[in-house]
Amino acid sequence: MAQAKLIDGKAFAADLRAKIAEDVAELKAKHGVTPGLAVVLVGEDPASQVYVRNKGEQTEAAGMYSETHRLPADTSQDELLAVVAKLNADPKIHGVLVQFPVPPHISQMDVVAALSPDKDVDGLTVTNAGRLASGLPALTPCTPLGCMMLLKDTLGDLSGKNAVVIGRSNLMGKPMAQMLLAADCTVTIAHSRSKDLPGIVRQADIVVAAVGRAEMVKADWVKPGATVIDVGITRYPARDPAAAAAGKTRLVGDVAFDEVKEVAGAITPVPGGVGPMTIACLLANTLTAAKRLSGIA
Numbered sequence: 153m154a155q156a157k158l159i160d161g162k163a164f165a166a167d168l169r170a171k172i173a174e175d176v177a178e179l180k181a182k183h184g185v186t187p188g189l190a191v192v193l194v195g196e197d198p199a200s201q202v203y204v205r206n207k208g209e210q211t212e213a214a215g216m217y218s219e220t221h222r223l224p225a226d227t228s229q230d231e232l233l234a235v236v237a238k239l240n241a242d243p244k245i246h247g248v249l250v251q252f253p254v255p256p257h258i259s260q261m262d263v264v265a266a267l268s269p270d271k272d273v274d275g276l277t278v279t280n281a282g283r284l285a286s287g288l289p290a291l292t293p294c295t296p297l298g299c300m301m302l303l304k305d306t307l308g309d310l311s312g313k314n315a316v317v318i319g320r321s322n323l324m325g326k327p328m329a330q331m332l333l334a335a336d337c338t339v340t341i342a343h344s345r346s347k348d349l350p351g352i353v354r355q356a357d358i359v360v361a362a363v364g365r366a367e368m369v370k371a372d373w374v375k376p377g378a379t380v381i382d383v384g385i386t387r388y389p390a391r392d393p394a395a396a397a398a399g400k401t402r403l404v405g406d407v408a409f410d411e412v413k414e415v416a417g418a419i420t421p422v423p424g425g426v427g428p429m430t431i432a433c434l435l436a437n438t439l440t441a442a443k444r445l446s447g448i449a
């Protein structure tokens with residue numbers, strides 16, 4: 153069997169960011185509005201630090217305003233909610249993202265509930281999740297949005313395809329399933345209590361793995377020719393011992409890439425697949441929020 157087509161999320165995301173930059177320039181020129189994104193990070197999680205830095209750089213490269221709030225790990229929930237309330241009320245800011253996970257003394261649900269749905273560029277509020285489920289216009293989570301773009305680019309019409317989503321988080325699995333359903337797929341959501349996961353996955357024309365267990369999806373789980381989207385990210389020390397000793401890391405997805413690429417029809421790599429799309433879609437959502445908040449679209 154021929155090797156799977158490699159889905160180049162990095163290149164797709166670069167094109168998307170270039171289009172967003174054009175739209176941002178037009179919004180500024182015609183309406184005097186500069187989209188603004190605020191990212192809030194509580195604690196020192198090194199992986200989150202990288203994402204936060206990438207987000208900040210790419211936001212500015214797209215011509216947007218970016219601010220990052222780094223709060224210490226012992227920030228109280230009330231202090232964090234006060235920061236969110238201030239950003240909700242700040243006219244320079246159109247998108248607010250609180251990086252998860254937050255430390256255990258803070259309730260993620262309470263943080264989400266405090267976000268203004270109009271600025272909820274993660275699509276996590278009950279309002280936006282409900283709007284997505286009801287088929288209404290919504291700000292939707294960035295990672296599933298990016299996965300849908302890659303799937304439509306790879307397969308065209310998704311109607312009637314069997315899609316299996318592994319994972320049921322509010323940020324990833326559930327909204328992914330809603331988007332696939334809206335595109336007329338037959339959708340199965342699998343999770344840690346699912347029985348015979350390999351058997352379920354073998355039915356799929358489309359597999360989306362969003363678990364966080366390195367190389368869980370094996371070649372004999374995948375129907376020949378299926379499209380495989382790997383969302384999972386696990387960070388390991390670099391293979392080279394000297395590099396590892398220097399603190400260098402490598403990213404591993406939820407799919408055993410080397411063996412699955414021999415079976416699948418198309419597959420996203422990690423890194424360079426879904427991750428870059430997440431950030432590009434965050435910029436897209438911030439632009440959408442800026443337009444809506446300014447009464448432009």
Ligand SMILES: NC(=O)C1=CN([C@@H]2O[C@H](COP(=O)(O)OP(=O)(O)OC[C@H]3O[C@@H](n4cnc5c(N)ncnc54)[C@H](OP(=O)(O)O)[C@@H]3O)[C@@H](O)[C@H]2O)C=CC1
Pocket residue numbers: 295318319320321322323324325342343344345346349362363364365383384385386426427428430
């Ligand atoms: N590339 C990107 O841009 C992004 C990557 N990620 C990555 O994607 C992964 C998932 O993220 P997220 O959804 O937030 O994670 P969560 O930890 O919130 O959810 C993980 C899901 O996987 C399920 N699960 C756990 N173990 C198994 C198992 N053995 N078999 C089947 N299902 C299992 C859980 O089931 P249950 O509900 O039963 O516990 C849960 O629904 C992580 O690696 C994360 O780092 C996340 C966001 C963006």
Ligand SMILES: Nc1nc(=O)c2c([nH]1)NC[C@@H]1CN(c3ccc(C(=O)N[C@@H](CCC(=O)O)C(=O)O)cc3)C=[N+]21
Pocket residue numbers: 202203206249250251252253274294295323385403422423424425426427428430431
């Ligand atoms: N409120 C919230 N929203 C999120 O969307 C959110 C979050 N919290 N917490 C953590 C996860 C994870 N996540 C990623 C974003 C970009 C890359 C990314 O850019 N990855 C690159 C490489 C990055 C690198 O090399 O470190 C790639 O896969 O090619 C990965 C993962 C967003 N998340």
